[in-house]
Amino acid sequence: MKLITVAGPPSSGKTSVILKTIEALGQPAGSVGVVKFDSLTSFDHQRYDEEQIPNQTAFAGKICPDHFFVSNVEGAVEWGLKKGLSVLVTESAGLCNRCSPYVNGILSVCVIDNLSGINTPRKIGPMLKYADIVVVTKGDIVSQAEREVFAFNIREVNASATVLFVNGITGQGAVMLARHWQDAPEIQTLRDRKLRFTMPAAICSYCTGETRIGEIYQMGMVRRVEFDDV
Amino acid sequence: MKPIDYVAEVSSVPLGEILRRYPLVADYLANIRLNGVDETRTLPEVLEDIDEDMLEEFGLDREEVIYHLSAFLAAFSPVKSSVDEISSITILGGRDKVGRPEMVELTVTPGEVVSIVGPTGSGKSRLLEDIECLAQRDTPTARQILINGSVPDVNKRFTSGGKLVAQLSQNMNFVVDLTVQEFLEMHAKSRMISDSAPVVEKCFAVANALAGEKFTPGTKVTQLSGGQSRSLMIADTALLSSSPIILIDELENAGLDRREAIKLLIGNEKIVFISTHDPLLALRANKRIVIRNGGIAKVIETTAEEEQTLRKIEAIDSILLDIRNQIRGGGFVTKDSVPEFQER
Ligand SMILES: Nc1ncnc2c1ncn2[C@@H]1O[C@H](COP(=O)(O)OP(=O)(O)OP(=O)(O)O)[C@@H](O)[C@H]1O
Numbered sequence: 001m002k003l004i005t006v007a008g009p010p011s012s013g014k015t016s017v018i019l020k021t022i023e024a025l026g027q028p029a030g031s032v033g034v035v036k037f038d039s040l041t042s043f044d045h046q047r048y049d050e051e052q053i054p055n056q057t058a059f060a061g062k063i064c065p066d067h068f069f070v071s072n073v074e075g076a077v078e079w080g081l082k083k084g085l086s087v088l089v090t091e092s093a094g095l096c097n098r099c100s101p102y103v104n105g106i107l108s109v110c111v112i113d114n115l116s117g118i119n120t121p122r123k124i125g126p127m128l129k130y131a132d133i134v135v136v137t138k139g140d141i142v143s144q145a146e147r148e149v150f151a152f153n154i155r156e157v158n159a160s161a162t163v164l165f166v167n168g169i170t171g172q173g174a175v176m177l178a179r180h181w182q183d184a185p186e187i188q189t190l191r192d193r194k195l196r197f198t199m200p201a202a203i204c205s206y207c208t209g210e211t212r213i214g215e216i217y218q219m220g221m222v223r224r225v226e227f228d229d230v
Numbered sequence: 231m232k233p234i235d236y237v238a239e240v241s242s243v244p245l246g247e248i249l250r251r252y253p254l255v256a257d258y259l260a261n262i263r264l265n266g267v268d269e270t271r272t273l274p275e276v277l278e279d280i281d282e283d284m285l286e287e288f289g290l291d292r293e294e295v296i297y298h299l300s301a302f303l304a305a306f307s308p309v310k311s312s313v314d315e316i317s318s319i320t321i322l323g324g325r326d327k328v329g330r331p332e333m334v335e336l337t338v339t340p341g342e343v344v345s346i347v348g349p350t351g352s353g354k355s356r357l358l359e360d361i362e363c364l365a366q367r368d369t370p371t372a373r374q375i376l377i378n379g380s381v382p383d384v385n386k387r388f389t390s391g392g393k394l395v396a397q398l399s400q401n402m403n404f405v406v407d408l409t410v411q412e413f414l415e416m417h418a419k420s421r422m423i424s425d426s427a428p429v430v431e432k433c434f435a436v437a438n439a440l441a442g443e444k445f446t447p448g449t450k451v452t453q454l455s456g457g458q459s460r461s462l463m464i465a466d467t468a469l470l471s472s473s474p475i476i477l478i479d480e481l482e483n484a485g486l487d488r489r490e491a492i493k494l495l496i497g498n499e500k501i502v503f504i505s506t507h508d509p510l511l512a513l514r515a516n517k518r519i520v521i522r523n524g525g526i527a528k529v530i531e532t533t534a535e536e537e538q539t540l541r542k543i544e545a546i547d548s549i550l551l552d553i554r555n556q557i558r559g560g561g562f563v564t565k566d567s568v569p570e571f572q573e574r
Pocket residue numbers: 325326327328348349350351352353354355356357370371523524525
């Protein structure tokens with residue numbers, strides 16, 4: 001199974017981009033699934049259900065969704081494997097703009113939108129800096145010049161990332177992203193892989209600098225999702 | 231140049247001198263809150279006094295800053311990108327909406343304008359999309375796009391992002407809160423044009439010439455009218471965008487001088503595709519692609535007769551324009567406003 005992590009500020013277009021990219025992947029129905037990590041409420045599952053995409057939603061409650069992501073991504077991977085998925089996509093909305101829910105060796109996608117302001121790329125920290133691919137949405141409503149400057153500001157923060165423009169509504173550009181997803185490595189487990197960057201201070205072992213994935217490394221306030229039995 | 235090639239320089243040259251050599255480094259330092267440091271010292275010396283916790287917020291430690299800045303310099307080093315050297319683009323036919331094959335192979339070179347015509351919903355915008363993503367038989371139309379006669383290399387397709395292709399459409403607006411002057415300067419800076427004043431000035435003058443109503447450099451871009459915005463976008467795309475291919479989706483009724491706009495784009499050796507319902511734009515192109523039911527039905531070269539007739543159509547258009555101006559100016563339309571012509 002391939003694992004793709006998609007992060008980005010709320011309403012940047014993550015769900016839209018994921019849906020269009022799954023369509024562009026052209027895999028058999030039901031073989032690409034999504035796990036959504038959110039804080040309080042989420043309506044994304046309705047959109048995934050509509051497209052008959054196997055999905056699970058996990059609510060972080062008081063915990064930063066990105067911290068919550070690390071404590072549960074292993075379970076998500078197990079769910080995906082049991083479900084027989086060929087691609088599992090995780091969607092999480094960083095709320096603090098500081099966390100980067102990216103794991104070494106796992107394709108990491110950051111979604112930001114052109115409307116959020118020309119200097120936004122300079123304000124988003126590790127979530128942008130550590131991404132392999134930066135997807136820019138909502139280019140359909142701003143000028144070419146603003147798109148170019150936005151992309152330039154992204155490159156100033158993350159010079160090595162691939163910057164792609166995807167229209168979350170029409171799906172224009174999703175073909176390119178799908179190509180990158182197809183090249184993502186196959187994995188069996190995430191155990192012992194490391195986060196690309198430590199999460200900022202909060203309340204669990206990952207808050208204190210732990211980067212290894214696995215139950216034995218988790219301490220403090222850890223909530224675990226009950227994934228459906230398959 | 232590779233990142234490693236900059237490490238020695240970044241480690242040993244005082245910051246002030248680095249900033250003089252690479253002005254963009256000011257942005258880099260500002261992005262990690264290192265602006266306003268002592269510029270007579272080298273970066274490693276400056277970093278000695280910086281709190282590691284602060285750097286960590288940005289996902290860096292002292293050593294990484296050196297390498298990260300080197301990578302930054304490498305990424306922005308002025309290489310002659312191959313993107314600029316486009317001599318042709320070729321569209322190889324795929325299939326229409328019901329799966330019938332398109333029997334076309336169309337090659338377009340810089341300075342050429344191709345219009346795309348067809349009924350609403352026929353697939354004009356779809357063709358523009360195929361060009362934008364350099365389709366390789368992997369879109370619903372199964373078309374393939376070649377650059378300079380061959381399959382574009384994977385890297386260009388993947389990393390160029392919007393670089394190869396610039397897009398303009400009716401729905402696009404300015405959203406940034408800047409004046410026209412500031413806006414053009416910002417764009418020029420991102421193109422790393424060292425002396426931006428002449429091109430900014432030219433861009434402003436050209437945009438104003440295209441627009442029906444004039445505007446000043448101090449006008450906020452968000453306050454420009456539809457026609458003024460379109461004019462500025464076209465001038466900016468022609469003169470300040472690096473992309474050699476321009477895709478235009480419907481620019482009709484925009485209150486700008488369409489003939490001059492097209493001339494400007496051709497003059498700057500761009501390859502232009504323009505989807506349109508406007509006969510003037512369609513005929514001003516060298517060729518036009520006729521789309522029917524999702525497929526390319528025909529490619530027509532504008533004939534000599536059409537070019538002749540275009541003059542007449544332009545005359546009709548300018549009559550309409552005069553009438554529009556008369557009405558706008560609060561005047562009356564008289565019989566003499568329209569010259570005699572044969573009834574059909
Ligand atoms: N060859 C094709 N195969 C499958 N679908 C196609 C094909 N060509 C076009 N389509 C689809 O048909 C729909 C309408 O096409 P499109 O939006 O490009 O029309 P248009 O000519 O731009 O219309 P308008 O003039 O109203 O802007 C789109 O969803 C497009 O993806």
